[in-house]
Amino acid sequence: MQAKITVTETWLRKHRYLYDGATRHPFIRSIRDGNIDISAFKTWLGQDYIFVRAFVPFVASILTKAYKGSDDGNGDVEVILGGVAALHDEISWFKKEAFKWGVQLSSIVPQKANQEYCRFLESLISPEVEYTVAAVAFWAIETIYQESFAHCLEDDSKTPPELKETCQRWGNESFGEYCNSLRNIVDRQLEKASDDVVTKAEATLLRVLEHEVDFWNMSHGRT
Numbered sequence: 601m602q603a604k605i606t607v608t609e610t611w612l613r614k615h616r617y618l619y620d621g622a623t624r625h626p627f628i629r630s631i632r633d634g635n636i637d638i639s640a641f642k643t644w645l646g647q648d649y650i651f652v653r654a655f656v657p658f659v660a661s662i663l664t665k666a667y668k669g670s671d672d673g674n675g676d677v678e679v680i681l682g683g684v685a686a687l688h689d690e691i692s693w694f695k696k697e698a699f700k701w702g703v704q705l706s707s708i709v710p711q712k713a714n715q716e717y718c719r720f721l722e723s724l725i726s727p728e729v730e731y732t733v734a735a736v737a738f739w740a741i742e743t744i745y746q747e748s749f750a751h752c753l754e755d756d757s758k759t760p761p762e763l764k765e766t767c768q769r770w771g772n773e774s775f776g777e778y779c780n781s782l783r784n785i786v787d788r789q790l791e792k793a794s795d796d797v798v799t800k801a802e803a804t805l806l807r808v809l810e811h812e813v814d815f816w817n818m819s820h821g822r823t
């Protein structure tokens with residue numbers, strides 16, 4: 601039997617070009633090809649630490665929305681809670697990694713693309729933003745990192761050994777499974793959402809893709 605085509609599948613087909621731009625960015629390609637400029641990597645590390653700090657309240661707001669959505673017989677709250685727990689570990693990892701590379705986290709100033717991305721996350725925290733819309737952003741944000749870094753771990757990649765751990769952080773299989781769980785949550789929500797919410801959610805996905813590209817550009821020193 602042919603499985604039903606999900607909404608996320610339709611979107612990924614329709615927006616393939618933009619999606620590949622986010623997951624196969626020159627910054628990621630340069631890690632994969634082994635010619636990454638270490639100063640670009642350090643810029644990314646410092647800026648991403650700031651982003652992840654802003655990401656925590658955003659994920660917490662999704663947790664609240666999932667809980668309030670009340671018909672959580674599907675375990676959405678547990679999946680999202682797992683994401684919150686992973687972020688706790690991730691913040692410690694950023695501190696350790698920054699120390700290793702001599703990046704002073706306390707003196708990092710967020711760059712424009714980062715500020716705009718964080719502001720976008722904050723706008724999604726509002727209780728007026730539907731669970732479905734915010735969850736689509738969450739799924740996309742996590743999945744872009746998963747696909748990008750998994751690409752750097754493929755057999756034919758030349759990722760420098762000292763960057764493998766970073767790539768593992770998001771490119772590992774269990775993070776991939778977590779992204780799949782998020783995708784299932786999102787598709788289940790979209791299936792029962794109004795046309796208006798589906799339209800808003802698609803526009804939100806596109807904005808995430810653009811912000812991710814701008815974020816990589818910033819790290820790459822292209823802005």
Ligand SMILES: Cc1ncc(CNC=O)c(N)n1
Pocket residue numbers: 648651652655690741742745812815
């Ligand atoms: C800019 C950006 N996008 C996605 C992620 C992955 N989510 C949490 O770590 C991230 N760290 N940074």
